[in-house]
Amino acid sequence: MQQGKILNKLLNLLQRTLARFGDKPTFSFGWYGNILLLQILLLLTACEKDITIETGSGEAQFVVEGYIESGLPPYLLLTKTTEYYSTFYLDSLSEIFVHDAVITVSDGTQTIQLTEFNIDTLGTSISAYVGFGMIGEVGKTYTLNIETEGKLLTAITTIPQPLPLDSIWYQTGADQDNDTLVELICRFSDPQELGQYIRYFTSVNNERYLPGFNSVFEDVLINGNTFDFPLDRGVDRNDTAAFDNYGLFRKGDTISVKWAAIDKAHFDFWRTVEFELGGQGSPFATPVIIQSNINGGQGIWGGYSSTFKSLIVPE
Amino acid sequence: MNRCFFCFPFFLLILFAHAPNLLFAQDKLTISGFVKEAGSGESMIGCTIGVKGTTTGASTNDYGFYSLSLSPGTYTLVFSFLGFVQIDSTILISQNLRLNINMETEVNEIQEIVVDAADTKDDNVRSSQMGKFDLSMERIKTLPVIFGEQDILKTIQLLPGIQGGGEGSSGFYVRGGGPDQNLILLDEATVYNASHLFGFFSVFNSDAIHNTTLYKEGMPAEYGGRISSVLDISMKDGNNQSFHGSGGIGTIATRLTLEGPIVKEKSSFIISGRRTYFDVITRPFIQNSDFKGSTYYFYDLNAKANYQFSDNNKLFLSGYFGRDVFAFKSDDINLSIPWGNSTATLRWNHLFSNKLFLNASVIYQDYQFELGANQDIFEFSLLSGIRDFNTKLDFDYFPNVRHQMKFGFNYIYHIFQPSSVSGRSGDVEFNPEGTQKLYAHEAAAYVQDQFDVTESLQLNGGIRISAFEQVGPSSQIIYDQFTGLPEDTIIYAPGQHIKTYGGLEPRLMARFALNRTSSLKAAVTINNQYIHLVSNNGTTLPTDIWVPSSTLVKPQIGYQYSLGFFKNFMENAIETSVEVYYKKLLNQIEYREGYTPTPNENLEESFVFGEGSSYGIEFFVNKKLGDFTGWVGYTLAFTDRVFEDLNKGEAFPYRYDRRHNVSVVGSYRLNEHWTFGATFVFQTGIAFTLPDSKYFIEGNILTYYSGVNTTRLPAYNRLDIAATYEGRKDRKFQSGWSFSIYNVYNRANPYFIYTSYDGTFLQDEQITVQAKQVSLFPIIPSITYNFKF
Numbered sequence A: 001m002q003q004g005k006i007l008n009k010l011l012n013l014l015q016r017t018l019a020r021f022g023d024k025p026t027f028s029f030g031w032y033g034n035i036l037l038l039q040i041l042l043l044l045t046a047c048e049k050d051i052t053i054e055t056g057s058g059e060a061q062f063v064v065e066g067y068i069e070s071g072l073p074p075y076l077l078l079t080k081t082t083e084y085y086s087t088f089y090l091d092s093l094s095e096i097f098v099h100d101a102v103i104t105v106s107d108g109t110q111t112i113q114l115t116e117f118n119i120d121t122l123g124t125s126i127s128a129y130v131g132f133g134m135i136g137e138v139g140k141t142y143t144l145n146i147e148t149e150g151k152l153l154t155a156i157t158t159i160p161q162p163l164p165l166d167s168i169w170y171q172t173g174a175d176q177d178n179d180t181l182v183e184l185i186c187r188f189s190d191p192q193e194l195g196q197y198i199r200y201f202t203s204v205n206n207e208r209y210l211p212g213f214n215s216v217f218e219d220v221l222i223n224g225n226t227f228d229f230p231l232d233r234g235v236d237r238n239d240t241a242a243f244d245n246y247g248l249f250r251k252g253d254t255i256s257v258k259w260a261a262i263d264k265a266h267f268d269f270w271r272t273v274e275f276e277l278g279g280q281g282s283p284f285a286t287p288v289i290i291q292s293n294i295n296g297g298q299g300i301w302g303g304y305s306s307t308f309k310s311l312i313v314p315e
Numbered sequence B: 001m002n003r004c005f006f007c008f009p010f011f012l013l014i015l016f017a018h019a020p021n022l023l024f025a026q027d028k029l030t031i032s033g034f035v036k037e038a039g040s041g042e043s044m045i046g047c048t049i050g051v052k053g054t055t056t057g058a059s060t061n062d063y064g065f066y067s068l069s070l071s072p073g074t075y076t077l078v079f080s081f082l083g084f085v086q087i088d089s090t091i092l093i094s095q096n097l098r099l100n101i102n103m104e105t106e107v108n109e110i111q112e113i114v115v116d117a118a119d120t121k122d123d124n125v126r127s128s129q130m131g132k133f134d135l136s137m138e139r140i141k142t143l144p145v146i147f148g149e150q151d152i153l154k155t156i157q158l159l160p161g162i163q164g165g166g167e168g169s170s171g172f173y174v175r176g177g178g179p180d181q182n183l184i185l186l187d188e189a190t191v192y193n194a195s196h197l198f199g200f201f202s203v204f205n206s207d208a209i210h211n212t213t214l215y216k217e218g219m220p221a222e223y224g225g226r227i228s229s230v231l232d233i234s235m236k237d238g239n240n241q242s243f244h245g246s247g248g249i250g251t252i253a254t255r256l257t258l259e260g261p262i263v264k265e266k267s268s269f270i271i272s273g274r275r276t277y278f279d280v281i282t283r284p285f286i287q288n289s290d291f292k293g294s295t296y297y298f299y300d301l302n303a304k305a306n307y308q309f310s311d312n313n314k315l316f317l318s319g320y321f322g323r324d325v326f327a328f329k330s331d332d333i334n335l336s337i338p339w340g341n342s343t344a345t346l347r348w349n350h351l352f353s354n355k356l357f358l359n360a361s362v363i364y365q366d367y368q369f370e371l372g373a374n375q376d377i378f379e380f381s382l383l384s385g386i387r388d389f390n391t392k393l394d395f396d397y398f399p400n401v402r403h404q405m406k407f408g409f410n411y412i413y414h415i416f417q418p419s420s421v422s423g424r425s426g427d428v429e430f431n432p433e434g435t436q437k438l439y440a441h442e443a444a445a446y447v448q449d450q451f452d453v454t455e456s457l458q459l460n461g462g463i464r465i466s467a468f469e470q471v472g473p474s475s476q477i478i479y480d481q482f483t484g485l486p487e488d489t490i491i492y493a494p495g496q497h498i499k500t501y502g503g504l505e506p507r508l509m510a511r512f513a514l515n516r517t518s519s520l521k522a523a524v525t526i527n528n529q530y531i532h533l534v535s536n537n538g539t540t541l542p543t544d545i546w547v548p549s550s551t552l553v554k555p556q557i558g559y560q561y562s563l564g565f566f567k568n569f570m571e572n573a574i575e576t577s578v579e580v581y582y583k584k585l586l587n588q589i590e591y592r593e594g595y596t597p598t599p600n601e602n603l604e605e606s607f608v609f610g611e612g613s614s615y616g617i618e619f620f621v622n623k624k625l626g627d628f629t630g631w632v633g634y635t636l637a638f639t640d641r642v643f644e645d646l647n648k649g650e651a652f653p654y655r656y657d658r659r660h661n662v663s664v665v666g667s668y669r670l671n672e673h674w675t676f677g678a679t680f681v682f683q684t685g686i687a688f689t690l691p692d693s694k695y696f697i698e699g700n701i702l703t704y705y706s707g708v709n710t711t712r713l714p715a716y717n718r719l720d721i722a723a724t725y726e727g728r729k730d731r732k733f734q735s736g737w738s739f740s741i742y743n744v745y746n747r748a749n750p751y752f753i754y755t756s757y758d759g760t761f762l763q764d765e766q767i768t769v770q771a772k773q774v775s776l777f778p779i780i781p782s783i784t785y786n787f788k789f
Helices: A003-019 A031-044 A090-096 A262-278 B005-023 B153-158 B278-284
Strands: A047-051 A064-070 A075-080 A086-091 A100-106 A112-113 A115-121 A124-130 A139-147 A151-158 A165-171 A180-187 A198-203 A212-219 A226-231 A254-262 A298-312 B029-037 B048-051 B058-061 B065-070 B073-080 B087-095 B100-102 B130-134 B162-164 B172-176 B182-186 B209-215 B229-235 B244-249 B253-263 B268-277 B296-312 B313-329 B333-352 B354-376 B377-398 B401-424 B428-430 B438-452 B457-471 B474-479 B486-492 B497-515 B518-529 B531-534 B545-548 B556-567 B574-592 B607-623 B628-643 B659-670 B674-681 B689-698 B701-704 B716-726 B733-742 B750-758 B766-775 B780-788
Touching: A031 B087, A031 B574, A064 A139, A064 A151, A064 B689, A075 A139, A075 B689, A090 A124, A090 B172, A124 B005, A165 A254, A198 A262, A212 A262, A254 A262, A262 B701, A298 B689, B029 B087, B048 B065, B048 B556, B058 B065, B065 B073, B087 B100, B087 B716, B130 B153, B153 B229, B244 B556, B278 B296, B296 B659, B401 B545, B438 B545, B574 B628
Parallel strands: A064 A298, A151 A298, B029 B100, B182 B229
Antiparallel strands: A047 B766, A064 A075, A075 A124, A086 B766, A100 A112, A100 A139, A115 A124, A139 A151, A165 A180, A180 A226, A198 A212, A198 A254, A254 A298, B029 B065, B048 B058, B048 B073, B073 B087, B130 B209, B162 B172, B209 B229, B244 B253, B244 B780, B253 B268, B268 B296, B296 B313, B313 B333, B333 B354, B354 B377, B377 B401, B401 B428, B401 B438, B438 B457, B457 B497, B474 B486, B497 B518, B518 B556, B531 B545, B556 B574, B574 B607, B607 B628, B628 B659, B659 B674, B674 B716, B689 B701, B716 B733, B733 B780, B750 B766
16 A cells, blocks of 8 residues: 555655745645645735734643653653743743642552652753653553642553554655755554554654654554555754755664654644644634643643664665 | 425425416406516516506516516506616506516616615615615626726625625625525526635626625525525626627736627527736746746636527526636646636526416536646645536416515535545555545425515515435444544445435515605524535635535524614615624534644544524615715624534634624716726724643644634724726727726735744744734735727
């Protein structure tokens, strides 16, 4: 079955088409024709200006970013939402972190409490909670409990069975103008059972693992098939250079792929997050509400069932 | 489907064929005939026929036919239609009579209102019909327009209770209803996507349009399938006396229409085309820009022919074909996105007797959106659309002077093609499951009667019985209630019953005349709608998808109640009205919270269902006669939606919940050459969902929303002006110019608002989140040259 490959190829094709119009890769099925047309139209006639909008003085929400990965202890960042239309300075980053929360993780038999650590990074101080007494195991369900400032937040996630890639290799000739670029191709065999979800990351030359621009997949389309598809290089969206040669690797790179099975709620979170980050929605549409699995707050409590593959592209 | 259901119309037919003998006295004689425009032979729709010295009368139907029953004697019949010379015809009625009338345009054209709130001089007060507007293209030509393109859909947005979808949009929203709740008909064929580009232009080429009727309430029972309004547009028949042409060269498009007799007085044709040419003009300029290789244009083609076999039989064949095409071509990539409608209508008008008129129609319509792309060996295409095969029988029956009845039958076979993706890579093709077409039958029978109960009380009642059945072939996936994953698939064979819905749709209107110049009217309407447009956009876009009612998707039901006071001043030169309405909309569809479009999804699983309600008051003052004409409309309106699964189950404002709506339209005729027009609109801004606060995940800024449509864009207001110059009318070749200025005071009206993020943590150590307002059209002058011969 070539569906995945074709869809992915098309995605690249459209992204590159759109990139010609001087924008980041923005893509979504259904709307791309409109976005394309709209961009042209707006560039021809539209004008824009800054406006001031009063946002609601709603109560700040707690935001959880917590993960438990197979073979690793659970860890978590606990922050708060801040005023929307404003300038956010790096040195004020520490202010959004919530301290002294009582956080526990339970796997059904064992319950541990996470410990808070303060980390100085990027010239500011952040805090993280880590639970060294527990290691993520495949097939287990993990319940998160957070008590802070008189509020209770709860969430549940699982570490599903791993779904490793069959193999990875590279292909040259991905960019006609630059023969130093290569495309990473993966082969994946999807199990017969429907309802598999994946999030992937790539790392180049043993640097940090970065999620793909569209980092999550579901198997509704490709269920039960083995297929080959190109995999885009992961990006740091805060790095303005990240979109140069979008998706491609270089000759000489050591490429590692982290291919993690996740559960449905975890998938829905990233699906909606990446839709928002991609700026893919029509400007007239009701915005997509990010699907959080945190009861009483925002964010994600996510389990990863990770598998890895590496290769070295010769010079 | 129930067999009895199909028998119903035939039962009606039998009943009414004998009704005159059963119900009404036989001492009346009937005078009937067709009213036509002298010089062109076009049918006069809605021409009134009064009997001098009485309050009785009749009006012509959609094909110019009238029928009046009177006791033997001598009468003076008065044929009148605005802008035409009134004809007083004194006749002795001693037997049934056929009287065909040709009406001449008034030589010293009385400058008249661009829109008649009713079809005749005092219909505003006299008819029991509420919420009906007739527009003739000739009459809207003096109004200012954007890019010089006359547009019927933009003119109707200036009427109270009707709103546009946004800057320059030809999409419209009637009394808080959605865009799919308007039945838009072109020569009886449903037009599913009535706009070009992003709705900036409608598909209706003004040169080919004869008459437009809009109902925002009290939709007559002959129309069905939509719950908010009916826009019935008829194409010109073509001049059956002599050959003529007309056309124009405008800022963005050029038009040409040719018409003439095939057999003089018996048969005629009209063919009309329009194409934009900004692709041609801009090509040299974009050669070296990022837009190199991209093209956009649209075109419309209308054609119609008719043949009159005898006084009692006439055949019409008409069609429309239009496409928008966007294409992009570079060394390695080919992208082409065409979309548009095609319609074809074959009609037969037959007079069974001087009291019973039949129109039988066979109609085909097709709307398609297509996207094709290829690069190297990869090909990809996306298709969506809807196709209908439609037949109708409509009878007009005039039993006596106090009754005007209509009854008929309608059957439609729908084929839906929801967005489906397919592709190929070299020799390998893929056509994912779930990209199946959907099929449905829709049928209805109706009867309605307009009844003058007393001199002051007129009732207009109707009932429509409708039914809808989704049939196979189809495979329906059953989802697990908890995991949301497909569990089982039910396969339906071709034609196999899947789900049936049906219902009674009654409507009743009453007019109570207070005196000769004022009346009270009330209306109750219940409508069912079995097909739905699903849009995530808040504006209509070509990719929007039509879906049928199904096991999961229930028919929309609309209830509307309204009450109005109508009064005319200065011998009907000024019409005024105040109307209040309340509307309830059931089974409304929205996308689920957190919905993101994916290819070949099972759409129905992405829907959630809720209710809408809407109420308001509308004021309308309309000056119809004199050198200065125009109207002022003001609407105060409220509309919201309640969905269990959206906004935590709390009511939220509809996107087009505009509190205040003001429109002022004026036209002044200076002399036989120059006419000036102006329009002004003021509207409360549309509702939108405002970000509440932001947070960080993986170092990215994300948005938290506390509710749906929590705030509003700044108010919209705009003034447009126009001047029209007409050359000498006594020449064979006549020409003129139209000058328009859109958005005279260059107001930067909000088109949409987006958020911009400036800076990054890594490089700038700060990120600024700023709201930006995008405005579309600044001041835009345009000029159009028009000619006719």
